[in-house]
Structure formats: C-alpha cells, structure tokens
Amino acid sequence: MRDFFIRSLEKLIGVIIVLMIIGVLVGFLGIAFGGSYGPYGQSGGFLAGLIFLVVGTIYVVLMGGFMYLGVGIYQNTLRTANAVEEMVAKR
Structure with missing residues (x-):
C-alpha cells in the first residue's frame, strides 16, 4: 500500500x-500581450x-x-535499508 502512495x-x-x-506560459502571454492596465495603473509589456x-x-x-x-x-533510504537487510541476512 505504501508503494502505491509513493508512485501516486x-x-x-x-x-x-x-x-x-x-x-507560467499563460501568465507570460497575459502580461506580454494582454494590453490592459493593472489595478494601480501599471501596464504589462513584452519585457x-x-x-x-x-x-x-x-x-x-x-x-x-x-x-x-x-x-x-525516500527511495535512497529504502534502497539502503534493503541493502543492509541483505548484508545482515548473509551473515
């Protein structure tokens, strides 16, 4: 079950x-080509x-x-734990 949540x-x-x-792309297009003024009088522009x-x-x-x-x-910790378990099992 834990693996399901990690993959999800x-x-x-x-x-x-x-x-x-x-x-970000929609924001860029809105700022660069929107052509309207903001609430404080600022305008967008390509720059x-x-x-x-x-x-x-x-x-x-x-x-x-x-x-x-x-x-x-998480994945590195899991691999390390599995490796340590295998080392212990070989003794």
Whole structure:
C-alpha cells in the first residue's frame, strides 16, 4: 500500500509541474500581450512578460527539483535499508 502512495505522489508531482509550466506560459502571454492596465495603473509589456517567464521558469525548476529530491531521498533510504537487510541476512 505504501508503494502505491509513493508512485501516486510521483505522478502527482509530474502533474503539478506541468500545471505550473502552463501557468507560467499563460501568465507570460497575459502580461506580454494582454494590453490592459493593472489595478494601480501599471501596464504589462513584452519585457515585463519576459521577466515573468524567466523568473517563473526558475521557480518551476526549483520547486520541481525540491519535490523530486524529497521522493529521491525516500527511495535512497529504502534502497539502503534493503541493502543492509541483505548484508545482515548473509551473515
């Protein structure tokens, strides 16, 4: 049952990352080509959209990396525990 949840978490992380990428792209298009003014009189523009795209991409890479790092730590710990059990069993 535990493996089911870990595999589901990996799939969920993949879906979340794809949704984050789509959100960054939609935000870029909205800022760069939206043409409307914000609540405080600021307007978008291609440069603002490009900055959003770069910063958003960095954010997606960092958050995705940290999420997969957590799953990777679990998998490494599981492999280490299995290896230690095999070493003990060989004695």
